[in-house]
Amino acid sequence: MTPRTTRAQRLAMPLARDVVRDLAAEHGGCVRPVQLRRTDLDTGQVEQVLVPCGHTLATVCPSCAERARTLRAAQCREGWHLDAEPAITPDPASDEQRMWVEHRAETQQHRDQADAAGHDTDDLDELSAELDEEITRSGIRGSVLPNRMTRRHRSTRRRQDAPDLPRRPVAPRTIGKTYTAPDGAIFRPSMFLTLTCDSYGKVSADGTPARPDGYDYQRAARDALHFAALFDRLIQNLRRFTGYDLQYFAAIEPQKRLAPHVHVAIRGTVSRAELRQVLAATYHQVWWPPADTVRHDDAHLPAWHEPSAQYLDPATGEFLPTWDAALDAIGDDDEPLHVARFGLRFDAQGVLAGSRDSARCIGYLTKYLTKQIADCHQAQTDAQAAHAGRLADALRYEPCSPTCANWLRYGVQPKNAREGMRPGRCTGKAHRREYLGYAGRRVLVSRKWSGKTLADHRADRKAWLLETLGIADTDPARYTWEPVTPGDPDHMPPGQRLLHVVADRQKWHAALTNARARASGQPAANLSATGSAA
Numbered sequence: 001m002t003p004r005t006t007r008a009q010r011l012a013m014p015l016a017r018d019v020v021r022d023l024a025a026e027h028g029g030c031v032r033p034v035q036l037r038r039t040d041l042d043t044g045q046v047e048q049v050l051v052p053c054g055h056t057l058a059t060v061c062p063s064c065a066e067r068a069r070t071l072r073a074a075q076c077r078e079g080w081h082l083d084a085e086p087a088i089t090p091d092p093a094s095d096e097q098r099m100w101v102e103h104r105a106e107t108q109q110h111r112d113q114a115d116a117a118g119h120d121t122d123d124l125d126e127l128s129a130e131l132d133e134e135i136t137r138s139g140i141r142g143s144v145l146p147n148r149m150t151r152r153h154r155s156t157r158r159r160q161d162a163p164d165l166p167r168r169p170v171a172p173r174t175i176g177k178t179y180t181a182p183d184g185a186i187f188r189p190s191m192f193l194t195l196t197c198d199s200y201g202k203v204s205a206d207g208t209p210a211r212p213d214g215y216d217y218q219r220a221a222r223d224a225l226h227f228a229a230l231f232d233r234l235i236q237n238l239r240r241f242t243g244y245d246l247q248y249f250a251a252i253e254p255q256k257r258l259a260p261h262v263h264v265a266i267r268g269t270v271s272r273a274e275l276r277q278v279l280a281a282t283y284h285q286v287w288w289p290p291a292d293t294v295r296h297d298d299a300h301l302p303a304w305h306e307p308s309a310q311y312l313d314p315a316t317g318e319f320l321p322t323w324d325a326a327l328d329a330i331g332d333d334d335e336p337l338h339v340a341r342f343g344l345r346f347d348a349q350g351v352l353a354g355s356r357d358s359a360r361c362i363g364y365l366t367k368y369l370t371k372q373i374a375d376c377h378q379a380q381t382d383a384q385a386a387h388a389g390r391l392a393d394a395l396r397y398e399p400c401s402p403t404c405a406n407w408l409r410y411g412v413q414p415k416n417a418r419e420g421m422r423p424g425r426c427t428g429k430a431h432r433r434e435y436l437g438y439a440g441r442r443v444l445v446s447r448k449w450s451g452k453t454l455a456d457h458r459a460d461r462k463a464w465l466l467e468t469l470g471i472a473d474t475d476p477a478r479y480t481w482e483p484v485t486p487g488d489p490d491h492m493p494p495g496q497r498l499l500h501v502v503a504d505r506q507k508w509h510a511a512l513t514n515a516r517a518r519a520s521g522q523p524a525a526n527l528s529a530t531g532s533a534a
């Protein structure tokens with residue numbers, strides 16, 4: 001007989017499905033596995049395979065996020081202290097890739113002929129764009145016809161308030177210099193660098209402004225929006241200044257005051273004095289139309305004019321300047337909308353390959369990768385919540401890109417304007433609270449860092465695992481894969497999938513422990529490493 005329990009006692013009992021989920025996560029198994037049906041073309045045998053979801057956020061799937069983080073750490077480690085140039089030789093194009101490029105060439109010719117004859121080319125341009133996507137999807141890097149931007153005449157003179165930077169020709173070398181110690185030992189030091197944004201006002205230890213009304217939220221918002229571009233500038237300047245093709249692995253995350261900062265692993269070293277010089281000379285100018293005067297508040301929004309597909313001023317009935325016209329109107333004497341710079345305080349340290357410092361820095365670089373930007377420092381106090389709220393307010397009406405709906409507020413039609421755009425309701429990620437204005441990629445890796453893509457690093461890991469377990473890799477051409485949908489008779493509901501994940505992970509874990517024991521010469525228990533989930 002089941003003993004009687006109170007409601008409180010029952011509520012205190014763990015829920016079965018939570019236990020399964022926790023167990024799956026504890027064993028490093030995916031908690032939202034995707035079910036695929038695999039058919040062996042040789043034998044006709046059908047098998048159910050559970051594929052990890054691959055999400056990078058720990059709140060969604062802790063195991064997949066942790067795997068992604070470890071992979072990034074491996075990538076960071078491999079590139080940091082390379083002592084030979086990474087070999088990057090493109091594979092020859094496959095038949096499929098050649099086919100897409102041939103299609104694209106044909107379409108280009110039709111388009112140019114139509115254009116010369118004065119016909120509309122919209123459809124052919126659209127087709128070209130679709131073919132470009134196919135070309136990319138087939139695994140070709142770059143594009144057959146990089147966007148030919150019509151460059152506007154713009155003042156390119158250097159800012160008076162930024163010092164000049166000596167420029168050296170950039171050599172194709174990507175590895176750092178070596179130094180020989182008096183005892184003959186050779187060192188190839190690399191560098192770990194942390195850069196922050198400038199000050200927007202004094203902040204207390206909890207990251208909140210000492211005087212909120214004296215804190216420059218607008219500049220904070222604009223710096224966050226353009227942080228990725230500023231980082232690009234810095235790398236360009238560093239390369240020109242140091243004279244080699246400097247490589248980096250960088251992770252962007254927020255500080256307590258919610259401004260982005262960046263940890264950078266750099267191959268090779270730059271002295272502190274040189275870094276100071278490069279930082280002082282590095283800035284990013286945003287040449288956008290002015291956005292400081294509200295011309296159309298929410299009560300007087302521009303109206304959409306359907307026949308011309310443009311926005312007009314509701315008071316005068318005149319069309320607002322288009323994005324291109326507004327850009328053309330920026331003159332030589334105008335100031336850029338924003339100038340982003342790094343703060344002059346930075347942190348730099350030399351790091352030697354394989355040192356404890358190196359492991360610690362890789363920990364910093366990958367620490368927050370499984371979290372959304374805003375979740376790295378969750379508000380614990382009212383003051384912190386209010387600070388986050390004020391930054392979100394500042395970001396709400398700040399234009400995030402040329403296509404941002406907020407431009408209507410400042411009397412300009414956004415690029416590619418369409419009906420229904422509303423300032424303050426732009427769907428750009430940068431405005432969302434969880435991004436704090438920085439919507440770019442969290443990890444920025446230069447192309448010749450490890451000479452490998454994340455997929456290559458993943459394949460390395462798989463190969464290592466298969467070799468450790470003594471399993472032969474499967475021939476991909478031998479199987480066909482289909483997604484299993486809820487209507488299918490062999491569909492497994494999420495709970496059932498999770499049970500399989502737990503069972504499979506246990507088997508894998510045991511097999512791996514066995515393999516390791518075998519490798520170190522100890523006798524192994526008799527366990528097989530078969531299972532359907534990865």
Ligand SMILES: [Zn+2]
Binds near residue numbers: 033052061064065
């Ligand atoms: Zn997962």
Ligand SMILES: [Zn+2]
Binds near residue numbers: 404405427431
């Ligand atoms: Zn926007």
